[in-house]
Amino acid sequence: MAVAKDAFTGLVDAYYASLYRFAYSLSRSETDAGDLTQQTFYIWATKGHTLHDVAKAKSWLFTTLHREFLRTRRRDQRWTFIEDLPVAQTEIPAEEIDQLRQLDGAAVMSALASVDEIFRAPLTLFYLENFSYLEIAETLGIPPGTVMSRLSRGKTQLRNLLAVAEAKPNIVPFDASHTRRKQQP
């Protein structure tokens, strides 16, 4: 017998994958990402009714997940501030974008998760959910100008990390013993 979807199920279906990706990029752990996503929806289930404007549910969920991440992460983890990282000003050759297309989603997600934490949250919201810089600012509670700065610098770092990921598949281990055997008469 078919069971009609309730509003909560609809909300989970609409956002749980995106929230999990956001959580993974923040925590860099599948376990923690699953827990954070589940915790976020639990908070919604118990407190979400206090949100009068349901249209803001998406923003509420991402903001809540980010707060949960900040609250639960270990105290000895520290923010990484790299203010001297250059903004994204250099050109991106077409070959670099072609190489990027060859990577699978997990490799790109891994690179995104390796970006310094301060840039990671705005970058992930930008790429995952196409959040505007104003939505990112509201979700993360930071000024719009800071969002622009972090997006620009974060993209530079992401490009560097992706370049490393793109280079890896081309490194083929050299089997010297095999070559020596072939050279023997």
Added chain:
Amino acid sequence: MNPDEAKFILSAYRAQGRDAGDPAFSEALELADADPNLGRWLQQQQAFDAVVSEKVARFTPPSGLRESILAGARIGIRKVWWRQPRALAIAACIAILSAVSPLIWRAAVSVEGNTLSEYAMNYASRPFVLMEHSQDISQLKAWLVSHNAPEPVNLPGELARLKGIGCKTLKYQGKKISLVCFDRNGTEYHLFIARHSDFPDLAATLQMRSHGKWGSVSWGDAEHQYVLVSAAGPDAVRSLLL
């Protein structure tokens, strides 16, 4: 505005003209129209962004997460026992909120505790997702060993005979610990296992704790410290060790 300032602003400009109506970008976009180098840079940037967006969208959550979310949240909403045991198996080890008072729940908001017992009780009282699912304890042990996590050995009493639900690894005070969940006639028991070498200050003597309806018992052997917690209460937890 010079081209570098325009690049700084346009880094936040989304593809497909989503921000075309935002005045914050208008001056930079006009400059990109007039400056071929800047225009080419913007095109490249947007192509790069489009590929990254497409790639990360393919990163899929683990199977079972959706079911765990729905089951866990419904328990919270209705404050009654989850009505579908099969779904509960999928959502293994979700906190049994029907058995927990609101006071306990608020206490559980802060997962970190002063002791491993507090951490265990806090952690088990909120929704979480297992990494490996099996009723076979030997399979769960093998999974923990393969993940370089402490495994349960020489479990006492009835605990050694219970069916498993699943397991996962956790970080407590920066060290890897294990969580193995057991089923006893539909009631969940959560066993946290830490290495003595990681926590030399933990007492190996038998200790009982309770918080509301939750109970915990901790003990140690030569290599490990164990904390067993359940919403079934301190008496039920203690009886498993006999």
